[in-house]
Amino acid sequence: MPTPKPTGGLFLTDYSTCSPRKLSPFRSFASTELFHFHVPEDTFLAVWNLIIFKEQGGTFGDHCPDQSVTVYFRSGAPPVINPLHTHFPGDTAVPGVFSLTLSWTLPNRTSGIFNVSSPLPGDWFLAAHLPQAHGHISVKGLQDECQYLLQPQLIVRRLLDVxxxxxxxxxxxxxxxxxxxxxxxxxxxxxxxxxxxxxxxxxxxxxxxxxxxxxxxxxxxxxxxxxxxxxxxxxxxxxxxxxxxxxxxxxxxxxxxxxxxxxxxxxxxxxxxxxQKPCTCPSHLACADIVTGKS
CATH class of the missing domain: 2.60.120.380 (Jelly Rolls)
Incomplete structure (x- = not known):
């Protein structure tokens, strides 16, 4: 999105972060990881820095296979996602979301940037997951499990003198x-x-x-x-x-x-x-009586 420049006034940069969380293959919305951020009023730019890394047995997962990570963004409520491309019932209003799919740039680490110009203030939610598992079977205990973790960070710039x-x-x-x-x-x-x-x-x-x-x-x-x-x-x-x-x-x-x-x-x-101010009722009458015409 094009970034509007501040109007010549002072601005403040705020920073917030969430702890890293393990991501899971998508099965249902319950298998997604949900992150919550707050965007203050008068913000003219919000930047999410998405840091993803692999772990295996307590060390970097250099030998873990690459798996794409999809992240969804929505203001005001958790995003409504449909990775399996199923059909919603007719006349269903599905709110729009922003989404971003990240690929790996290093053997055990990657990152992505998502900018929102003049974002709506208040609650913002991020949902993230790995691709759907396609019947792959592995025996636990033979080797350490590969884990994929996401740590999102938010940087906002907000005007101080609007x-x-x-x-x-x-x-x-x-x-x-x-x-x-x-x-x-x-x-x-x-x-x-x-x-x-x-x-x-x-x-x-x-x-x-x-x-x-x-x-x-x-x-x-x-x-x-x-x-x-x-x-x-x-x-x-x-x-x-x-x-x-x-x-x-x-x-x-x-x-x-x-x-x-x-x-x-x-x-x-x-x-x-x-x-228009709401109508007020005389103290000796009930509003319901006036609406229904009762004395």
């Missing part, structure tokens, strides 16, 4: 010639059903006055395929996000074209929220 927008309050901003994008965020309280962002270029007229693109994305910084609008010749442009997730941030990115010479652009940015 500007917070106050709904309904216009904010004067400037994009300098050497900084082609700026990132902001607004918090979404309960019962909000729409987030709107409006950008107004300041100064000048004509088609070249507002060479800016406005992007929105809930929970994580926008990507190249996030909801967007190119202001172009219009001095005012607006973008809306319907049904945003409550209790999370919505991120707003303003950017100039990646090609061509950069120049300083001044603009005004304003966001506002539309919501």
């Amino acid at each position: 500007a917070v927008l106050v709904p309904g309050r216009p904010s004067e901003q400037t994009l300098s010639a050497h900084n082609r994008s700026a990132l902001y965020k607004v918090f979404v309280p309960s019962f909000t059903y729409r987030v709107s962002a409006q950008l107004v270029c300041v100064g000048g007229r004509g088609a070249s006055t507002c060479p800016l693109t406005l992007r929105l994305r809930p929970k994580a910084p926008p990507l190249h395929n996030s909801s967007s609008v190119a202001c172009g010749g219009a001095s005012v442009c607006q973008l809306e996000l319907a049904l945003p997730p409550w209790g999370h941030w919505v991120y707003v990115r303003v950017e100039t074209p990646s090609r061509g010479p950069g120049r300083t652009v001044r603009f005004q940015l304003c966001v506002w929220l539309q919501g």
Whole structure:
């Protein structure tokens, strides 16, 4: 995935790792190894470093056969995998997952890198397994068993100074010639059903006055395929996000074209929220009575 650059602010690098675990041939989901990581808010890059090595009898397994290792990634819940290519029942919604199959580069050790730009914050799960065993029979005790172990590591880079927008309050901003994008965020309280962002270029007229693109994305910084609008010749442009997730941030990115010479652009940015509070019942009535028309 293309990696967005930080918007000129400070960022912090965090590191976490899991203990090595022995992998097994795939028979069912119970035979997979599941790893759990946490990605903090405002992360613009997550890098998983996958270290796999062989062991045999307490030493390096230089003479163990190579077996491919498949690793699956999913945000929010354990990945739904189907290595045997079976068919799900009709009308079954199967969530998408990222997957990576690693081959061996050294006799007893290999590694792989998996990058996610602007990942969703919160829980991330990795599931890993060896290929399905095809009826191979071996007598235990004649030689030490070959073991294949996986140790995943996570490195995240997160921004420390993302500007917070106050709904309904216009904010004067400037994009300098050497900084082609700026990132902001607004918090979404309960019962909000729409987030709107409006950008107004300041100064000048004509088609070249507002060479800016406005992007929105809930929970994580926008990507190249996030909801967007190119202001172009219009001095005012607006973008809306319907049904945003409550209790999370919505991120707003303003950017100039990646090609061509950069120049300083001044603009005004304003966001506002539309919501409806739940109905409240008079203290002497029950809500159920009002809904059903009872007195």
